Amino acid sequence: MQKLVIPRKTVYRLSLYYRALQRLRTNNIETVSSAALATAAGVKPTQLRKDLTYFGNFGTRGLGYNVEALSRRLTEALGTTQLQPVILVGAGNLGSALLRYPGFAKEGFEVVAAFDAKPLRSREKELGIKVLPMTKLAQFVTEQRIKMAILTVPGNVAQEVTNELIASGVLAILNFAPIILQVPDNVVVNNVDLAIELENLSYFIQ
Amino acid sequence: MQKLVIPRKTVYRLSLYYRALQRLRTNNIETVSSAALATAAGVKPTQLRKDLTYFGNFGTRGLGYNVEALSRRLTEALGTTQLQPVILVGAGNLGSALLRYPGFAKEGFEVVAAFDAKPLRSREKELGIKVLPMTKLAQFVTEQRIKMAILTVPGNVAQEVTNELIASGVLAILNFAPIILQVPDNVVVNNVDLAIELENLSYFIQ
């Protein structure tokens, strides 16, 4: 399966489809048309169908898609079949909140450890997880073969921490720091910048 | 100025440029080349220049851009010249963290009120803001002419709350609920879905 051929945007939408399918599953719906699923995912039906053809033909003409089967195929494609361990670096305001956020576990990610320059912060409420000092970071990542990290450190140390993560073997970073991280080609970064999202909205309501 | 001509992606990148410019400003750098600014913003120099031409010519050939002037022009374009009041709906884990998050204020947004179905939660630590019951939402939005809202309610009530926001006059929503909101054409929604971002990363490290 040559996954390099699949457009980035398609991959992103696969997650949207998967989400929508989960809702259908909990409602015990067995079959869904591209029109219905597309609406739930916020895209056009033709786009949904086109996206799915990158992975094969799962639909039944005249009927639609089997929710269960399509759902399973998407987890395979996304690589979320087995639980993926993740670490979180920077247990400040945002970091702590994310540790308590149930959304990750629900989607198959387990935050296995958190790191902070001042690990004593952990007192402030059971986060349900150990907060380790930064000095333990490299060893932990290497030994546990961690591949994914959530980065919620201040912008001025983000690049430095990133370098350490990459040196230890991390391949994917979800970055909340308001900085463009410089990383080698084999490392993927997704940026979530809350202030920029607001700023962007602000443009459209002028 | 016909702003409808400007590509969405360009608008988004303007924020990145603005960010990078702020850093240069604090370092008292007066002039910057498209190459340097592009690197800081994570884009190609030609793209940066192309993006800027949508707003006019600010560069000096052979020299670069004046940091101060370009910076000012970008705030104008983005509509962040004056402080924009924002409300937050849903003061749970994530919502509370965002209330304490300094990033918004730093970029010119003031969260003027928070709303929650169970406003008593507010006790849990001074959030530095009143948490009002949902019953006060419509009146507040109307009276204060609020245009922007951050939505951090559970997915199953997100659409319902959205309808209320829109009916009261909100035009832009930063949505953290894992749902595609159905809104009229004159309303803008930006989605931030943390689980999907992780899922997306997971695909690329297979």
Next chain:
DNA sequence: CTGTGTGAAGGCTTTCACAGCC
């Protein structure tokens, strides 16, 4: 007759190549 699968067309963005100005 309904709804998928898909080559082809269309539209949008990015990148190139180079003219133009300091």
Next chain:
DNA sequence: GGCTGTGAAAGCCTTCACACAG
């Protein structure tokens, strides 16, 4: 010489139109 500004080309993604299967 250095760096911006920009039409033109290339690339990418979305949408259309319709063949085809149940």
